[in-house]
Amino acid sequence: MDILENLNQQQRLAVEHGKGPALVLAGAGSGKTRVIAHRIAYLIRNSVCRPENILAVTFTNKAATEMKERVHAILGELRSAEPLISTFHSFCVRLLRQEIHHAGYRRDFSIYDTDDQKRLIRQILKELNDPELEISPREIISRISYAKNHGVTPGQYIKRFPSETAEDVQFIYSKYNSHLKNSNSLDFDDLLLISVAILKEQPDTRRRFSERYRYILVDEYQDTNRPQYELLRLLTAAHNNLFVVGDEDQSIYKFRGADIQNILKFEKDFTGARTIKLEQNYRSSQNILSVAGAVVQNNTERKGKVLWTENDGGDVVTCRYEESPRDEAIWVAGKIQEILELYPNHHLAVLYRANFLSRNFEDVFLEEGIPYAVVGSVAFFGRMEVKDMLAYLRVVFNPDDDIAVLRILNTPPRGIGKTTIELLTRAAIDKGVPIMRMVREKAHDADFPGRASKSLLRFEKFVDKWIGFEQNHSVAQLLETILEDTQYAEMLRKNELASEAENRLANIEELIRAAAESEDRGETVTDFLDRAALSSELDHFDPNTRVALMTIHSAKGLEFEVVFLAGMEEGLFPHTQSMGSSEDLEEERRLCYVGITRAKKRLYVTWTPYRRNYGPEAGSPARVSRFLEEMPRDLIEGLDREIYEPMDQRQRLQTSSHTQPRNRDWQEPTEKNRVSKEPFKQPKSIAELKAYLAQQQKPKTPGTDDSKKGTVLKAGMRVRHDKFGDGIVLSRERRGNDIKLVITFSTAGRKSLIERFAKLKAL
DNA sequence: GATTTACGCCTTTTT
DNA sequence: GGCGTAAATC
Numbered sequence: 001m002d003i004l005e006n007l008n009q010q011q012r013l014a015v016e017h018g019k020g021p022a023l024v025l026a027g028a029g030s031g032k033t034r035v036i037a038h039r040i041a042y043l044i045r046n047s048v049c050r051p052e053n054i055l056a057v058t059f060t061n062k063a064a065t066e067m068k069e070r071v072h073a074i075l076g077e078l079r080s081a082e083p084l085i086s087t088f089h090s091f092c093v094r095l096l097r098q099e100i101h102h103a104g105y106r107r108d109f110s111i112y113d114t115d116d117q118k119r120l121i122r123q124i125l126k127e128l129n130d131p132e133l134e135i136s137p138r139e140i141i142s143r144i145s146y147a148k149n150h151g152v153t154p155g156q157y158i159k160r161f162p163s164e165t166a167e168d169v170q171f172i173y174s175k176y177n178s179h180l181k182n183s184n185s186l187d188f189d190d191l192l193l194i195s196v197a198i199l200k201e202q203p204d205t206r207r208r209f210s211e212r213y214r215y216i217l218v219d220e221y222q223d224t225n226r227p228q229y230e231l232l233r234l235l236t237a238a239h240n241n242l243f244v245v246g247d248e249d250q251s252i253y254k255f256r257g258a259d260i261q262n263i264l265k266f267e268k269d270f271t272g273a274r275t276i277k278l279e280q281n282y283r284s285s286q287n288i289l290s291v292a293g294a295v296v297q298n299n300t301e302r303k304g305k306v307l308w309t310e311n312d313g314g315d316v317v318t319c320r321y322e323e324s325p326r327d328e329a330i331w332v333a334g335k336i337q338e339i340l341e342l343y344p345n346h347h348l349a350v351l352y353r354a355n356f357l358s359r360n361f362e363d364v365f366l367e368e369g370i371p372y373a374v375v376g377s378v379a380f381f382g383r384m385e386v387k388d389m390l391a392y393l394r395v396v397f398n399p400d401d402d403i404a405v406l407r408i409l410n411t412p413p414r415g416i417g418k419t420t421i422e423l424l425t426r427a428a429i430d431k432g433v434p435i436m437r438m439v440r441e442k443a444h445d446a447d448f449p450g451r452a453s454k455s456l457l458r459f460e461k462f463v464d465k466w467i468g469f470e471q472n473h474s475v476a477q478l479l480e481t482i483l484e485d486t487q488y489a490e491m492l493r494k495n496e497l498a499s500e501a502e503n504r505l506a507n508i509e510e511l512i513r514a515a516a517e518s519e520d521r522g523e524t525v526t527d528f529l530d531r532a533a534l535s536s537e538l539d540h541f542d543p544n545t546r547v548a549l550m551t552i553h554s555a556k557g558l559e560f561e562v563v564f565l566a567g568m569e570e571g572l573f574p575h576t577q578s579m580g581s582s583e584d585l586e587e588e589r590r591l592c593y594v595g596i597t598r599a600k601k602r603l604y605v606t607w608t609p610y611r612r613n614y615g616p617e618a619g620s621p622a623r624v625s626r627f628l629e630e631m632p633r634d635l636i637e638g639l640d641r642e643i644y645e646p647m648d649q650r651q652r653l654q655t656s657s658h659t660q661p662r663n664r665d666w667q668e669p670t671e672k673n674r675v676s677k678e679p680f681k682q683p684k685s686i687a688e689l690k691a692y693l694a695q696q697q698k699p700k701t702p703g704t705d706d707s708k709k710g711t712v713l714k715a716g717m718r719v720r721h722d723k724f725g726d727g728i729v730l731s732r733e734r735r736g737n738d739i740k741l742v743i744t745f746s747t748a749g750r751k752s753l754i755e756r757f758a759k760l761k762a763l
Numbered sequence: 764g765a766t767t768t769a770c771g772c773c774t775t776t777t778t
Numbered sequence: 779g780g781c782g783t784a785a786a787t788c
Contacts, residue, residue: 058777059777059778060777060778061777061778062777063777087777087778088777088778089777089778090778092778111778113778114776114778122784136771136772138772188778189778191778192778220777223777252775253775253776253777255774255775255776256775256776256777256778258777353774353775354773354774354775355774355775356773356774413764413765415764417764495765533778534778535778551774551775551776552775553774553775553776553777554775554776554777556777557777572774573774575774575775576774577774578774578775587775588775591775
């Protein structure tokens with residue numbers, strides 16, 4: 001396969017770029033991942049360098065995996081070494097597992113995720129015992145992170161970021177850092193910072209790494225933060241072969257420290273850089289591009305690109321006003337059903353600014369039996385039971401990991417109560433030693449209360465057993481042993497609902513399987529733990545999902561035939577807290593741009609003035625988002641600019657039925673919405689139930705079925721249960737992660753069942 | 764140690 | 779207004 005084949009002129013120029021820095025400004029859908037993958041293949045195929053001299057960096061594991069697959073697709077399996085394609089963070093972990101002794105840590109360090117950070121901060125706050133400290137752990141974490149990413153140490157904090165609370169933050173920041181250090185643990189920011197510090201201070205290490213990685217490629221460069229920029233500088237100083245791809249219009253992670261100036265100033269930072277713009281879009285219709293362009297044009301902080309496409313004009317954007325969030329969800333659900341009937345293979349997405357908006361959509365989709373997947377609620381590795389198991393592993397490998405020790409010390413309960421734990425923590429802090437060492441000490445302390453020391457001794461014996469066990473067994477076996485020894489399953493069965501306990505146990509099983517697979521791939525235990533710490537839920541997003549629900553942030557990099565942008569209201573999008581500065585507002589606008597450009601064929605935008613909001617503005621109706629007003633008038637229908645009074649707006653909308661331009665491959669569904677506005681009510685009589693059934697009697701098309709589980713059991717359907725016999729589904733609703741069905745059985749009467757466990761057959 | 768009550772949180776969160 | 783975790787209580 002010719003690598004340059006099927007590339008347009010600009011893409012080809014980028015792929016064939018020689019030595020020295022290059023900046024590829026790639027608009028949405030212009031094939032930027034493609035360019036990186038092809039360039040990697042090009043470098044290898046043309047023997048510009050050896051595969052192992054190439055480093056490609058992405059932000060997500062998903063992007064890294066995709067990149068690897070694409071390179072393999074072009075080149076076939078490589079016989080020799082592989083190029084290193086990894087995220088910033090896993091690259092750093094890799095570096096640190098070899099080099100961290102330079103920074104005074106041991107190589108078996110633990111990685112603290114956000115949850116661990118929060119626990120640590122809470123512990124420090126407790127220890128501080130300041131009765132009225134007015135900062136939340138969450139805010140403290142973000143301020144510490146901000147300081148770290150701007151190179152500000154605890155000592156400099158007050159001077160650099162003066163505020164009323166700066167003194168407190170400084171104190172906590174410094175405590176936080178020393179706790180981490182004493183626990184031989186690093187947070188996500190540290191992974192970058194310490195790597196940078198080592199590369200800066202250790203010329204030998206720097207030389208080895210920059211000689212090894214002579215061609216460095218970076219995806220989504222607009223999202224890099226300062227430490228990432230420094231890392232790249234250090235790695236490329238010797239050879240200057242830095243090839244970055246990005247889009248300043250898609251920079252949406254400022255709140256996480258991303259610095260848009262990195263991409264805006266690239267040519268200044270790396271002299272002699274060549275700039276290539278990719279402006280041909282292969283994803284969306286012309287109308288969608290025009291709308292996106294019109295919105296983002298209102299920003300000043302951009303280099304300016306004009307996207308064009310050879311695709312059809314396509315439809316205009318449809319705007320929909322609804323009276324309430326529930327109505328909004330119902331309208332979207334109706335549209336989705338129509339679209340899926342016409343186009344069973346389309347991928348659709350409902351995108352929103354904030355996660356809480358998923359609620360109404362989930363409820364309605366569940367009632368309607370629309371198969372959907374939510375991205376970004378609770379990640380697998382974030383689940384309580386999975387974190388517990390991982391904490392056990394962490395303690396086995398790094399007994400200094402205090403947060404992990406505290407997590408498992410009395411989970412499951414083993415007689416190490418609150419007083420004992422407080423005593424241990426206090427003593428550990430006073431002596432400046434890890435908690436596990438205090439556990440060992442007090443376990444053999446004759447002066448210590450007998451009952452407590454006995455429990456501690458038992459715990460110590462277990463830990464030692466596991467440490468020994470690990471020497472000649474696999475992680476999967478170790479996890480099995482821990483599960484057995486701790487009686488963890490018994491704890492779950494005792495404390496939780498049966499269904500919930502089984503669910504959690506299933507997750508643990510999955511973890512054990514993942515560990516076994518990791519081992520099969522020849523990975524070490526730390527590889528496994530690292531991946532657990534650095535993985536996110538997006539990595540598990542199944543691209544075959546028919547209807548996806550997620551935030552716009554999560555949707556970056558994805559595409560769908562049809563996109564619904566929900567909650568297009570002032571105050572929510574742009575968010576109130578982002579309307580203060582023009583910088584923040586521009587970021588919101590870029591976010592909107594990202595949302596719009598996810599759509600290939602059709603874009604719907606919806607809004608409602610009466611979204612339940614708390615706080616000072618509770619109750620007052622919201623206006624339509626300014627971003628919709630920035631869309632060209634002739635490219636959006638259903639938006640009435642002059643009228644904001646809800647009833648008026650509604651009447652106008654109902655009287656105006658539009659004719660739309662059509663194109664060849666998209667035909668707007670014309671059927672009436674089939675979702676009833678009334679939420680399903682329990683029928684009071686047989687007659688009512690019959691009436692409801694009649695209303696529900698409509699043939700289902702294959703496209704709306706959940707392919708995995710067969711038919712979706714909706715209200716009104718007849719089902720058969722092994723024990724209870726035949727019955728009729730009365731309602732279907734979410735309960736936690738499960739789906740609860742209420743069913744009346746002809747013999748057994750009314751029962752509530754969890755769908756996953758009920759083994760129901762549709763009749 | 765288990766159960767109840769109270770409180771804190773509520774924008775996005777690639778790692 | 780709703781939810782999940784943490785303190786309070788038995």
